[in-house]
Every structure is written in C-alpha cells, then in structure tokens.
Amino acid sequence: MKVTVDGIQVDLPAGTSAIDAVFHAGRDVPYFCAHAYLSPVGACRMCLVEAGTPRKGKDGEFELDEATGQPRVFWMPKPMASCTMQATEGMHIRTARTSDVVAKAQAGMMEFTLLNHPLDCPTCDKGGACELQDRAFEYGYGASRYGFDRRHADKHYALSDFIILDQERCIHCKRCVRYFEEVPGQEVLDFIERGGHTFIDTEEGGLPVGFQGNIADICPVGALLDNVARFRGRNWEYDHTPTTCTLCPVGCSITVDARNGRLERVVAGENRDVNELWICDAGRFGHVFATEERLTVPLVRVGGELREATWDQAVEAMRQGFLGHGGNVGLYLNADSTLEEGAALVALAEAIGTASLDHWPRYAHTPMSTATLTDVATADAVVVLGADLGEEAPVVELRILEALRGGLLPPEFAHGTAIADLRLTERPSRTPEKLAVIGRESRLWGHAGIRVAASGPDALTRLARPDTPELQAALRLLEGAGKPVLILGADVLNGADAAFSAALGSLAGRVGAKVLALPAGANSRGLGGLNLVPGAGGMPYARLDGVGAAFISRLDPAAQGLPGRARGFTVVHDTHLTATAGLADVVLPAVTGYEKRGTTINLEGRLLPLTQAPLRAGEGADLIRALAAVAEALGIRPPVRGLRGAQTWLEGRYGLRLAELPAGGLLQPPRPAQDAATGTAHTPNLWKPRMVPHPERRGSGVLGREARTELWELPMAPAPRPGGDD
C-alpha cells in the first residue's frame, strides 16, 4: 500500500493508521490520546492532518488529473484526526509542515486544550517530561487569548495511596480509563460528569493494587502522579538508568530515576517481548528499600555485639572466623543475583572444594520451559496450574489477558511500536473461555472461563486424567487449541520431581502445548543453569546450620523460620540489618539489584542486562567483590575478581556471551537445571516488608488515609457523597 506523506512516498501494510504512516515517513504530528498499546479513540483531536484519496470513476479506473495525467486526489473538506483514520491505497497526507490549514488547526486545538490547563509547570512533577509541554512548545501559538477564569478543581485528589490526581491538569485524553479497561481488565476508572466539569474518578473506594501505577506513566500531562515519587525531584535532575527489574522472574524493563544518590522513582521501560510498556505496582512503588535504612559499612561482632568496622577489619574477622572450618563452608545467595555473581560464587566454591552452595528461592526440580511471553500473549488457550501470578510474576497476568483480547501484538514501524493500532478497540470483547485456572483463588479467577479449586502437585495428574466436568473442560480446551500454553506456578512446582516432568511432558506433547514453569526467584532459571545447587553431601539453604561456616548473601533465613546461623561462623552480606544479619558474626554491606551491572535470565530464558544506577550505598559491595574478600580471608586467590572475569568464566564454561547484549535481551536456549532437594517449600511473596512505601514518611506532603479521613469526614457532617448534579 503506497501512501504519500508530505510528498514522501512510503510503503505500508494494509490497515495502518494515518498517524503511523506520518511517523513512518519521518514526519511528526502531535497527539495526546493515542497510545501504542491502547485503542485509538480520537479524543484529543490534536493529530489533525489533511488527507485525500484518489477516486474511481464509473469505469472502475482512477479519475485522472487532466493536467498531469496522474490520479486526481480528492481532499477531504476538513482536517481529519489521523489516529482513527485508516490509511488507504494512494492516500495523500499533509502535515503541519506543508499545510497551513493543519498548522492552524493544530494550534487552535492546542489553545482549546490549554484553556483550562493550569500554568503550574514550575511546580509540576511532569515538567520537563510532559507531552503537553513539549507539544505546546512545538505546535501551539505560544500565547493564550483566553482572558477569563480557568476551571478550578481539586489539585490533590488521592485516587489511591499510590496515585494522586490533579483534576485541573487533566486534559481528558482517556488514556487511564482505556488502560484500566483494556490492559488489566478492571473497569475502575471513568469520566464523571460531562463537558467542562468532567473529571476522572473511581467508585470502588480506591484503585486496586496490582497495575495501577502504569497510569502515571501514560498520563500525557501531570494529572496522575506517582505519590511515592511526588515532589522528590525534577525530571532533568534525575539520573535515568535503564535497567531490568529483579523483583520477579519476568524481568521487566524499567528506568531507575535517582537524584543525589537516592532512588526516587521507577518508571516502566518498553520491551515489546517482555513487559511491553507495563510494570506491576511492586516494581514501581516497592523501591523504597533501596534508599531506606541501608547498611553502609561492614559490621563485626565484638564482645557479643555488632560494631561498625572497616572492610580490612571485616576481612581480618573473617580470617579468624573461618580458621578451623577448612572446606566446610556453605555459600548461599539470593536467586535475584546476576549470572556473573553466580559464576563468582560457583568458582569460589570449586576453589574451596565445598559442595554446600545454594540459591534461594528455587524448586527441587524445575520442568523445562518452552514458551515465551509472546507465546502466552498469542496463545489460543491458556491453562494456569497452581500459580498466584499476582505474587509470582504479575506481568504474565497482563500477557494472558492480552491473549484473551485476541492476542494482537501491535506492528512495528520505523518509529517503533504502532502508535494507533486500528485493530484494538475500546471495550474489547474478551474470550474468557480460552483461560482455565486450576489452583487456589487468585486475581486471575475473575477473567477465567474455567475455574477449578485445587492445591498441590497432583493438579497436573488430575488435569491429565480429569475427574470433574471442569477439569474435563480444561483438558478439552487444551486438546482443541492450536497454540495452547500451560503455565505452572509455585503450588505445583514445590512438590515437582522427575516423574512430574515426565507427566507434564507427555501431556504437553499430546496436546501440543508449550510450557512456562514460573521460576521461584528472579534469576533462579539462570543460577539453576549454572548448577548453583548443593552437590553430593552439600547442605541446602534450609540446612545451613549443618555447615561449619556460612556466607549468606541477601537472604534472611531467620525471618523465614529457618536456621539463621551456621554451626561455627556466619558471614552475612546484605543491604539491610535483617534478622539473620543480627545473628551473624560479620556483616558485609551489599548493593541492591538497582546498583548492579550484570545479566539475569528471566522466566522465558531471555538474557537481560542490568545497569548500575548511581545510588548512595556507602561501602556496599556487590557479591563478586564480597566473595573476593571472603577468598582473601580464606587465604586463596579468588578465581573471579570482577565482572569481566565472571563473563569470561561464563563464556568459557557455558558459551554465554554477555558483554554485548541487545537492549531488548536475547533469548537463550533452555538449559536443564540440576535437581537438588531444597528441604523447604517456597511461598511466593512479591511485596517484601521493606518494600511497602509510606508516602507520608517520605515527605510527599500528602496525608495518610487516616489523616485524610479525619480531616475531611467530620463526625457531625454526613460523609460527602459523589455529586452528580448541582
């Protein structure tokens, strides 16, 4: 399909919207309501262009221009909104660059949009990264002719504890309303009132925690703001670090915004294959642990209490402590550590000659995963077995819901993801019958056509040999589908063994299903592939009291009710003074996942790069350097002393080339993990206690829920009810 934009001819697939044609041709058009992953609605009317098409005459041939002999272009009488207009064969489009009519129409629309928009950019958190600000500068008149009072409304309206709405700033683009309807499938936000009185509100008593934070990202103005980051810095003051989230195995692309060494904000990054443009609320708001109550210097136990010390003193204390334990040392690390850190730990364990090394959380046996997240999003049947996705891998839930709305992946153009994919519609029809959920009740139940209450690993055997009508329906769903995906969660994987894998393989092979076994930790899949599990005679994480001396990196077994100390000597490497650190002999300061360079493998086996955000971590060191200190204390030369060394080690042993990863990651063929008993079950929990933000404590100036209630809902006055009319 040939389309001409400002005289530039481009070749486009049929069904492309005019706005994508314009951007594909390298031209620009302003827009606020269109969004790459939402349906186009044409609400803001900013993307006006002039459009014209050739017309066929009675003889079925194009009517030709008498002067040039070319097909004559019949221009539409008025400028058209390009986001809702489909480009057609031979269409001609003129943007503001070549058409004065369009330039004037866009400037006029901009003036309308700005009529009621407050001029508080100097105090607005969006300032500097605001679509309205940028487009007003590029396409506006530069001055307003409106000499009257602007609309005044509530500027600090808390939609939830995380999201604050400034009703004056809202330009009614409806992105947030469409987001909630189309992406998480929760109709919790809508326009109230009409005309100039319109505002956004919910009637459900607050937005549901899960995926609400994304509306702060997609808001083109400063109306919806992240309350955790509110008033913490201006956009140009932040150090933006694109990295990968290590809170769950999805590995969402995020941008970490730090200022003065403090992590102030996390915003979603785009990775079309993994998280598209959405991240969960834990990933967005749960970053406060990275700046609060951090451990910044080593601690050494002197006379029964932990005292601040230097690294040299800590190494000396470790040298004393490790004496007499020989090779009876256990090395344990958190499963959100990078592959490089895992390599350093495996190399050190080999140098010491210990079989007690482990990562946590993990499962004793993990079946092979063959499905990617794109497979999930385009599947025609999804069966979720024993998974609480909200706790294990929230974004997988969004990808499943994407499959239920038809599995439409927006096409890619020269400018990236299609801005207006005309196949996406508002209030999409969903196909809940394509989703079966077997397991405990979770948020996904509301979207599933088939729900079966079950628990434990025998859910799979029951699915293979169904004994109830619902299970039979789930099996029929799998059998009748062309591209089914089977998703396995903690509830079934905790008790999984080789027999389970065999049963799973036979079922998946019979129905032609791809399997996605959700790993327990952010990088469990990668670390499992390094055989970072206890060898023969080695003690697993849950039995770390069985080793003489232990090094525990960023794990808190004492808080889990597991033994928190080795028999003789314990070194804890952590970012906070945890319960386990409180029991340790030496505590080394660590860095969080936001401050690391390295590589992680997500649940589909994709290598994703981590970059280091400039956060103040005191003397905190990543695991590779901490292990070098341990090696020094043990009196051996550390086999891996840095990131580059770890990457060389990984390339030499596993052929992984990690130095030059593409930004979107690289899919890695699956590597079977070695089985090893864990001794305890993994209970997924996304929000760790230190992640819960208290906006009031962070000085955002917004009162807590109790204080708000106290202030506004006086006991003698009836509670204010939503006003429908005046």
Next chain:
Amino acid sequence: MNYFADKQLLVADIFSRYPDSPQGRRSALMPLLREVQDAEGFVSEARMAEIAALCGTTATEVRSVMSFYSTYHTLPTGRYHLQVCSTLMCSLAGSDELWDHLVSALDVQPGDVSADGRFSVQKVECLGSCGTAPVVQINDEGYYENVTRSKCDRLIAAMRADIPPLPDNPVPVTVREDGRQMTATGERVGASIHDRGPLPMPTRPGGEA
C-alpha cells in the same frame, strides 16, 4: 436492603429489551437507573452498586453514565424538584434573578432538600422551550413557562399547600414504564420491543423535506 430483590419480573422485562450478551446487559443500565430514581427520588451509592452487579459492570461505570445526565440525582430530592433552565435564552429573560428569588424564598440550596421535605432545586441546561423563557420544570410533570416573580410566588404558595397548578405544557416526550416513548398528546413515537412492526408512516401527499 435490596431494591430489585423482589422485582425479578420487572428486571427480567427490562433485560428482555436488550440482546442477551455482556454488552446487551450493560444497555439495561439506563432503565434500571430510571426505575430506582422514580421510586426513591435519587440513586444512592448502594443502588449504584446493586445496578452494577445486575448489569455485570462496576459502580464506577454506573456513576459515570449517571453523572452524564442531569436528570439522575445522587442526592435526595424533595417532593417538588424544581429545575430552572439556565441556558442562554432563559438567562437573558432573567432566569438568574428567578433562581436567586427561588433559592431565597425556599431557603434551599442545590443538593439540599427543604426542611419540610417539599422542595429541592437544580439548575439545568436548555429545556427546549426558549420561546417561553424563563422556564421551570417541576419533577417530570411539565413546564411552567414565562415564570415571572409573581407567577413564581403563586407557584410556591400552591406547592406549599400541596395543590400545584397544572403545568403550562407537559414534557414533550416521556418514556413510559414499558420503555416506550410517548408524546404529551398520547401519540406513540419510536419503537418498542412489545409491539414490533412498521411505524405508522405519515400519509401526506408529496415528497419529504
């Protein structure tokens, strides 16, 4: 307390007017709102949630639809709900002064109900009777036209005595209980599911304008 619990027949009848699909169920929103408002004078939050559950949607959606129309009330209304047109024509003819007089005479503000439970007031947009401005509509009964100060006082006195005069003109088109539209003259307009068939066509000679 559930409003529709003992009105299963009515609910079934309302739903029967729309396609039996999720989208169709949502269409029943407006008649259900109308039903509650006619019975209770306003739609409370509890009723919004109840209607949302019936239609398979959320209370937010119900409130969104409801707040779009000024004829639905979220706050209780009095026995006589006075709707004063405040759009241009009535405004030029003195509806602002009429409003001030009404509010001070009745001692009631929008959103409130007077102490005796009789009066509530509301400013509304154009009622379509610009030729007889200013216009006041009382409940859904009809229009009181050319409302001067003395006519306003007479009206208030009559309503205080609970003998309101007949409206000057009935509301042009109303929706009856069965969902059918009826003009003030009793003529049927629009279609209804209850008597499907061709609408009576005008049998005037000549072409149409």
